[in-house]
Amino acid sequence: MPALDVRDLDRSFGSTKALEGVSFSVEDGELFGLIGPDGAGKTTLFRILSTLLLADRGTAAVDGFDVVRDARKIRERVGYMPGRFSLYQDLTVEENLEFFANVFGTTVARNRHLVDDIYRHIEPFRKRKAGALSGGMKQKLALSCALIHKPSVLFLDEPTTGVDPVSRKEFWNILANLRSQRITIVVSTPYMDEAILCDRVALMDDGRVLRIDTPDGIVEGFPGPLWIARARNMHALLSGLRDDPDVESAFAFGDAHHVKPRPDAKDPAGLARRLEERGHQEVVVAPARPGIEDCFIEMLGRKVSA
Amino acid sequence: MILRYLLEKEFKQIFRNRFLPRIIFAFPCVALLVFPLAANFEVRDIRLCLVDHDRSHASSRLVRKIAASGYFKLSRQAPDHRSALSSVESDESDMVLQIPPGFGRDLVGTGTSRVTISANSVDGVKGGIGSAYLSGVVAGFADEIRQEIHPEPAGAGPGRIETVPRLRFNPHLRYESMMVPALMVMLLTMICGFLPALNIVSEKEKGTIEQINVTPVGKSTFILSKLLPYWLIGLLVMSIGLVIARLVYGLVPLGSLGTIYLFACLYILAISGFGLAISNHSNTMQQAMFVMFFFVMVFNLMSGLFTPVSSMPEWAQATTRINPLSYFIEAMRCVYLKGSGFRDLQPQFLALCACALVMNGWAVLSYRKTT
Numbered sequence: 001m002p003a004l005d006v007r008d009l010d011r012s013f014g015s016t017k018a019l020e021g022v023s024f025s026v027e028d029g030e031l032f033g034l035i036g037p038d039g040a041g042k043t044t045l046f047r048i049l050s051t052l053l054l055a056d057r058g059t060a061a062v063d064g065f066d067v068v069r070d071a072r073k074i075r076e077r078v079g080y081m082p083g084r085f086s087l088y089q090d091l092t093v094e095e096n097l098e099f100f101a102n103v104f105g106t107t108v109a110r111n112r113h114l115v116d117d118i119y120r121h122i123e124p125f126r127k128r129k130a131g132a133l134s135g136g137m138k139q140k141l142a143l144s145c146a147l148i149h150k151p152s153v154l155f156l157d158e159p160t161t162g163v164d165p166v167s168r169k170e171f172w173n174i175l176a177n178l179r180s181q182r183i184t185i186v187v188s189t190p191y192m193d194e195a196i197l198c199d200r201v202a203l204m205d206d207g208r209v210l211r212i213d214t215p216d217g218i219v220e221g222f223p224g225p226l227w228i229a230r231a232r233n234m235h236a237l238l239s240g241l242r243d244d245p246d247v248e249s250a251f252a253f254g255d256a257h258h259v260k261p262r263p264d265a266k267d268p269a270g271l272a273r274r275l276e277e278r279g280h281q282e283v284v285v286a287p288a289r290p291g292i293e294d295c296f297i298e299m300l301g302r303k304v305s306a
Numbered sequence: 307m308i309l310r311y312l313l314e315k316e317f318k319q320i321f322r323n324r325f326l327p328r329i330i331f332a333f334p335c336v337a338l339l340v341f342p343l344a345a346n347f348e349v350r351d352i353r354l355c356l357v358d359h360d361r362s363h364a365s366s367r368l369v370r371k372i373a374a375s376g377y378f379k380l381s382r383q384a385p386d387h388r389s390a391l392s393s394v395e396s397d398e399s400d401m402v403l404q405i406p407p408g409f410g411r412d413l414v415g416t417g418t419s420r421v422t423i424s425a426n427s428v429d430g431v432k433g434g435i436g437s438a439y440l441s442g443v444v445a446g447f448a449d450e451i452r453q454e455i456h457p458e459p460a461g462a463g464p465g466r467i468e469t470v471p472r473l474r475f476n477p478h479l480r481y482e483s484m485m486v487p488a489l490m491v492m493l494l495t496m497i498c499g500f501l502p503a504l505n506i507v508s509e510k511e512k513g514t515i516e517q518i519n520v521t522p523v524g525k526s527t528f529i530l531s532k533l534l535p536y537w538l539i540g541l542l543v544m545s546i547g548l549v550i551a552r553l554v555y556g557l558v559p560l561g562s563l564g565t566i567y568l569f570a571c572l573y574i575l576a577i578s579g580f581g582l583a584i585s586n587h588s589n590t591m592q593q594a595m596f597v598m599f600f601f602v603m604v605f606n607l608m609s610g611l612f613t614p615v616s617s618m619p620e621w622a623q624a625t626t627r628i629n630p631l632s633y634f635i636e637a638m639r640c641v642y643l644k645g646s647g648f649r650d651l652q653p654q655f656l657a658l659c660a661c662a663l664v665m666n667g668w669a670v671l672s673y674r675k676t677t
Contacts, residue, residue: 050520051676071676072522080520086513090322091315102311103521145517 001064003028003153003184004049009058011044018044019055020207026186026200031179033198034188035296040204042188043083046157049186050080062153076104079151081142083158089131093122093141096130097148104149114181115144118174136167143174147183154178156187160194172197192293203296210299215292222290222298227268228256232281240280246271249301258294259285308523312531320535326501334493334543338550341489342482352436353381355390355399362410368421368447372403377439387422394426401425401436413451475643482555487638488611490547491573491631495602498540498574502581503598505532506673507588519675529670533578540574541567560645566638568648572658573634579665580630586672605631630661 004026011019019041026032034042047053049060051071060067062074087096097119101108112119118140125133130141139159146154156175160168172194175185179199187198195201196215203210203218211218229250231237238257241250246265250257265271268285275283290298320326354372358365372378381399384390390402404422412419423440427433476483509515518528544567551557559566581598588594608622609615609631615623626632633654640646648655 052516052519053677068676075520075522078520080516082513082516084513086515086517088315088319088514089512090319095315095318099311099315100517100521103308103518103523105308105522 001028002026003030003063004032004186005059005061005064006045006049007059009045009048009060010056011041011048011053012056017207019048022058022204022207022209024202024209024212026184029179029182029184031175031197031199032184032186033195033201034186034204035190035192035195035201035292036188036204037190039206041207042204043157044207045204046080046082046155046186046188050078050155051075052080076149077152079146079149079154081139081146081154081156081159083161085138085142087130087138087142087145090129092127092129093133094126096141097144100145101148106149108148111148111150114150115147117177118147119144121170136163136170139163139167139171140174143171147178151183153184153186156185158188158190160189160191168194192291192296195292201292203299205300211295218292218295219290222295224263225261226288226290226294227259227261227271227285228253228288229259229271229275229283229285230256231275231283237275237280237283240275240278241271244271244274246274249298251297253293258288260298309527309531312523312527313534316531316535320539330497330539330543331546333497334490334546335550337493338486338489338547339554342485342555349432349435349439350377352378352401352432352439353399354378354440355382355384355393355402356380357384357387357390357402357404359407360405360409364410364413364451365405368405368444371447372440372443375439375443377436391424394424399426400432401440403440413448414455417452417455483557483643484639486547486551486555486557487559487642488635490544490551491609491634491638492606492611493543493547494540494570494574494634495577495605495631497543498536499577499581499602500595500598501539502532502536502578503584503588503594504591506582506585507591507594510589511591525673525675526670529579529582529666529673532582533575533666533669536578536581537571537574540578541570544570557642559642561641561647565641565646565648565651569634569637569641569651569655569658572655572662573630576630576658576661576665579662579669582669583665583672586669586674605629608632609635611635627657628661630658630665633657633661 002025004024006025007023009019009022010017022041022045034040034045036042044053048055049062049067051067051074054068063077065073065077067074088099091099097115098108101111122133122137122140122144125137130138133141143156143159146156160171163171168191175187176197179185189195198215200212200214201218202212211221213221229237229241231240234252234257238250238252241247241257241259246261248260248262250259259271261271268287272283272285275285356369358369369380373380378401382390382393384393384402387402387404390399390404393399394402402422402424404424406420406422409419409421421444423437423444425433425437473479506515509518548559548563548566580601584597584601585594588597606612608618608625609629610626611631615626615632618626637646637651637654637658640651644650
C-alpha cells in the first residue's frame, strides 16, 4: 500500500482552476518533491491532503485512509507544516512544542528522539517567544512541532522559502535523516537545486502535474543536447543566439546562457564562429549536462507551443 | 483531557496580552462608576422664562413657589409671549410660563384660572419631565389657594379625589437602583460577547487555526476551550460589579446572590456562544467587530435597558423575546429590587437556557475544520 495515493484531484476557486486532474502516489518512506512556480497548486494540494480543504473531484488517501471519510484518522498520522509560520507567537518555543505534543495525546519526553536532531538547534532559546525567533529558527520549530506526535507522513509546504542558504542546507540534512527513520515526506519547493535531493519529484505547473520521475530520470529525459554560451556582452548575446538558425531556444541562466539547438544543428563551434562574425566578442559555446531546471523550462515551453 | 491543554494555552495567551487583563478590570469600574452618575433622567435647573400679565399678589406667590421647588431657575421676565418664545429659540430658556391678566382675581373669585406652559421639546426628556414638574407645582398651588378660600377637612370635600402614589420596590424612584443592575448585564455583553467574537477569527488571521485544524482536537472540545475562559472572566466581572454596586451605590440585592450568579452563568454562555459563532463566520477581525457591534447595539437598545419593553410597538416587543439581554436584565432588576427568587424567574431561566443552547450549538456547527 502506498503512503499516499492521489487520483484525479480537481479543485477550483471561482473561475481559477487550482488543481486539474492531479494523480500520483508516494511510496512508504519516500522523500517526494513537488516542484513548481508560485501558483502551480502546491499549497492547494497540501491543504487537501491534510484535510483542510475539500477537493471538487477525485480522491486522495494517506496510509489507505480517505482524506474526506477518515479525516480524523488522517489528522492523527499526518504532520503538516504550512508555508506561512503558524505557531503561537505569544507562546515560548518550549510551550509550543509541548502544546502540540499534548493535543495529539502524547508528550515531548516520549517522542523527543524524533526531533532531537532539529530541536537542539533551538533549545538554547526555549524560553523565547516563538514570534521573536529568526526565520530559520522558526522553520526548525515548526518542523519540530509537526513531528512531535510521530506522524507517519509529513507534509512540508515550502519549508525553505525565505530561509538563508546555510539554514536551507541544514534543513535538507534534517529531512534526509528523517527519511532514514522511514517517515514519508512530501515537500514542495520553488528551488530547483533542492529537487535533486528528493527520491522522486513531480513537476507541477498551472494546476497540473507535468511529469513524475527521479531527478536523474528527469534529466535523462531531456530531449537532445544542451549547450551553454558566454560572451563579453551577455545581453546582446542572448538576442544574437535567438536570431541564429541553429538555435531553437535560448535563455539566461546564471552566469551563462543555456541554448537548445535545433535537431539538425551541427556543433557548438559553428555557432560560436557565426556569432563572432556578427561582432560578438570572446564567444564560448560548449556542450553541457542539462539540469532539472532546464527540463522544467523545456517542458513549460512545450506546453505553451502545444 | 486535551481540553486542559487547550485551556492552559488560552489563559497563557490572555494573560500575556498587554491589553486584555487591564481592560477586563478597568471596563466594569469605569462603566459602573461613570454611567449611572453622568447619564440619568433626573432633570434639574430648568431655565424658566416668565410672562406675568397679572402682576398680582397671587401671581408672585406662584412664582415664589416655583422657585422654591428647586427644579427651576428664573432665567428671564418677558413682556409678552412672543419675546418669551424668542428667548426659547435663542436657547436662553427651556420653558415659558404665561400668567394671564386677571389670574389672581379669577382664582379668588371663581376658584379657577388658567396659565400657559410652553416647553422646548428638542430634548424630549427635558421638555416632558420639565412640564410635568411645572404642572405639578401649579396644581399644588391651586390646592393651597382653594384650601384658603373654602377651608375644609382634608379629603372630606364633595367630588374630590386625592391621589397619593406609593412606588413599590423603588420607593424614591432612584435611577441607580434600576440602572446599575441592568448596566452589569451590558458589561457582560460587551466583555463576554466581543472578546470571543475576536478570538477565533484572530487565530484565522494569524494562521494558527490551520495547525489546530490538522490535530485530532474535536469541534466541541475546541469551542469549549474558547468558551470557558470567558465564562470565568465574566463571573469575575460580575463580581466586581456586585461589589461596586454595594460600596458605591449601597445596592444590595433583595433576592439571593445565588440566583444572580445562576443567571449570569447562563447568560455568559449564551452571549459568548453567540460571539464565537460570529467569529466562525468572519474572515477578518474587522468583520467580526462590526457584525458584533451591530448586534450588541440592537440587543442593548431593544432590551429594556433604557426604555421599558412594554411601551415598545408590538413587533419590537416580539424581537425582545429572542434577545437574551432582555431576560437577564429583567431577572437582575427583579432580584435586586423585588427580591424575586428562582421560582419567580423560571420563564426567564428557561428562555436563557434556550438561548445558550442555540448559540453554542450554532458555534459548534459553524466551526469547520475543513473548507
